[in-house]
Amino acid sequence: MRFLHVADLHIGKVVNEFSMLEDQAYILDQIAGLAVERKVDAVVAAGDLYDRSIPPAPAVILLDRFLDKLSAEGIPVIAVSGNHDSPERLNFASSMLEKQGVYLAGIYQGKVREAVLQDQWGDVAFFLLPYLRPSVVNDCLGTGCKSFQEAAEAVLEGLPERKGRRVLVAHQFVAAAGQPPELSDSEMPLSVGGTELVDAALFQGFDYVALGHLHRCQRVGQGPVYYAGSPLKYSKSEVNGRKYALLVEMDGDGRVEVKKEELRPLRDMRCIRGPLKELIREEVAALGNREDYLFVTLTDKGELLDPMRTLRGVYPNTMQAERETGRRILQDRAMDAGPAKTERPGPVELFRQFYSYAFRGEEMDEEQTAALRKVLDEMGGEAE
Known part of the structure; x- marks a missing residue:
C-alpha cells in the first residue's frame, strides 16, 4: 500500500492581508501531480482542509477541483476535519462522495468511520478520527472526559477488533513521553496546562498514524507517528523550514517506509x-x-x-x-546605569529618552541637542 500523507491545507487562508489562494491552487496541483507520478493508492488529508469554518466560495471551488482531479485519476481521498473546519459542512454529502472514492469524516457521532482499501496483500483499514473535543465525546458516549487524552482514550477503546494492517488519520496535538513537538506561529493557540495534549503511546496498535494540526513536518517519538505539516509556509516562524508531503510505503506485514517529498511553492x-x-x-x-x-x-x-x-x-x-529593534540595547543601558536617580529628569533628558525609544536606540547628536535647547529657550522654558 502506497499513500500520500498531507495535512493543514488551510484553503482560503489570508496571511498579513495577502490571500494565499493562488499559492494554494499551485501547491494542490503539485500534490495531485505527485500522487499520479508516484502511483499512490490514496491521498490522506489529516484535517484543516479549510482555514475557516465558513470558507469563502473560491476556497470551496478550489477544494472541489482538487478532489475532482484525484477522483478522475482513480485515486481515493481519505480525509478528516480539523479544528479550523466546520465539521457539519465537511460532513455534508459524505455518503455520496464515498461513491466517488472520497472518504470524508467531518463529525464524530459515537463511532469512528472506517475506509478499507485493498492491495496485493489484502485489506488496509483507515480509521478516520475528526478533531476531537472532550465535550463532543462526552455527549456521544456519556463519558466525563476532562482532557483530550481522556477523550481520545474513550474513543479508541470503542474501535472494533480488526486483524491486519491499520492506519489512523487524526487531527490532534500529539506528543511523545510528554515532550512537546515543534510548533510554529501559524497554528491556532493551544490549550494552557496541557489539556489538549494526547500521548503518542495511545496509538501503539496502529501501523501508521497520519496526523494534522501542527505545521512543521515531523515524527513524534520513535513509532510510526507523523505530522505531514502544512504544504505552505503560513508564518514568519516557518521561513527557514521546508514543506513536504509524506510518501508512505506499507508492506504486507504493516511495516512502513516514510519518504519526504519536498513541495516547491509558487512564492517562497x-x-x-x-x-x-x-x-x-x-x-x-x-x-x-x-x-x-x-x-x-x-x-x-x-x-x-x-x-x-x-x-x-x-x-x-x-x-x-x-x-531593527534597539530594545536589547535599551535594556542593557538600563541595567548598566546603576541605582536609579531620584531627581526628575529635565526636558532635554526626557526628549533624549523619547528620541532613543522612537528611533530604536539611536541617540541625538550634538546638533540636534543644540537645536532642541534653542527651541526651549525661545519658549522660555528650562532646558535642564
Whole structure:
C-alpha cells in the first residue's frame, strides 16, 4: 500500500492581508501531480482542509477541483476535519462522495468511520478520527472526559477488533513521553496546562498514524507517528523550514517506509535585512524571486519616508517591514546605569529618552541637542 500523507491545507487562508489562494491552487496541483507520478493508492488529508469554518466560495471551488482531479485519476481521498473546519459542512454529502472514492469524516457521532482499501496483500483499514473535543465525546458516549487524552482514550477503546494492517488519520496535538513537538506561529493557540495534549503511546496498535494540526513536518517519538505539516509556509516562524508531503510505503506485514517529498511553492516566504537603499538595488533584488513573500528588517538609523511603499515598488509581496529593534540595547543601558536617580529628569533628558525609544536606540547628536535647547529657550522654558 502506497499513500500520500498531507495535512493543514488551510484553503482560503489570508496571511498579513495577502490571500494565499493562488499559492494554494499551485501547491494542490503539485500534490495531485505527485500522487499520479508516484502511483499512490490514496491521498490522506489529516484535517484543516479549510482555514475557516465558513470558507469563502473560491476556497470551496478550489477544494472541489482538487478532489475532482484525484477522483478522475482513480485515486481515493481519505480525509478528516480539523479544528479550523466546520465539521457539519465537511460532513455534508459524505455518503455520496464515498461513491466517488472520497472518504470524508467531518463529525464524530459515537463511532469512528472506517475506509478499507485493498492491495496485493489484502485489506488496509483507515480509521478516520475528526478533531476531537472532550465535550463532543462526552455527549456521544456519556463519558466525563476532562482532557483530550481522556477523550481520545474513550474513543479508541470503542474501535472494533480488526486483524491486519491499520492506519489512523487524526487531527490532534500529539506528543511523545510528554515532550512537546515543534510548533510554529501559524497554528491556532493551544490549550494552557496541557489539556489538549494526547500521548503518542495511545496509538501503539496502529501501523501508521497520519496526523494534522501542527505545521512543521515531523515524527513524534520513535513509532510510526507523523505530522505531514502544512504544504505552505503560513508564518514568519516557518521561513527557514521546508514543506513536504509524506510518501508512505506499507508492506504486507504493516511495516512502513516514510519518504519526504519536498513541495516547491509558487512564492517562497523569506526574511531579508539591511538598509533600505541597499535592499532595493536591482543587483540585490535579482538575487532572489522578488515575488516572494517578504518580512523585511530595515537597519537604517535615520528617518525613512514611507518605506513600505518603496519596498513594494521592488518587492510587491512585502508582508511586513520593521525597523531593527534597539530594545536589547535599551535594556542593557538600563541595567548598566546603576541605582536609579531620584531627581526628575529635565526636558532635554526626557526628549533624549523619547528620541532613543522612537528611533530604536539611536541617540541625538550634538546638533540636534543644540537645536532642541534653542527651541526651549525661545519658549522660555528650562532646558535642564
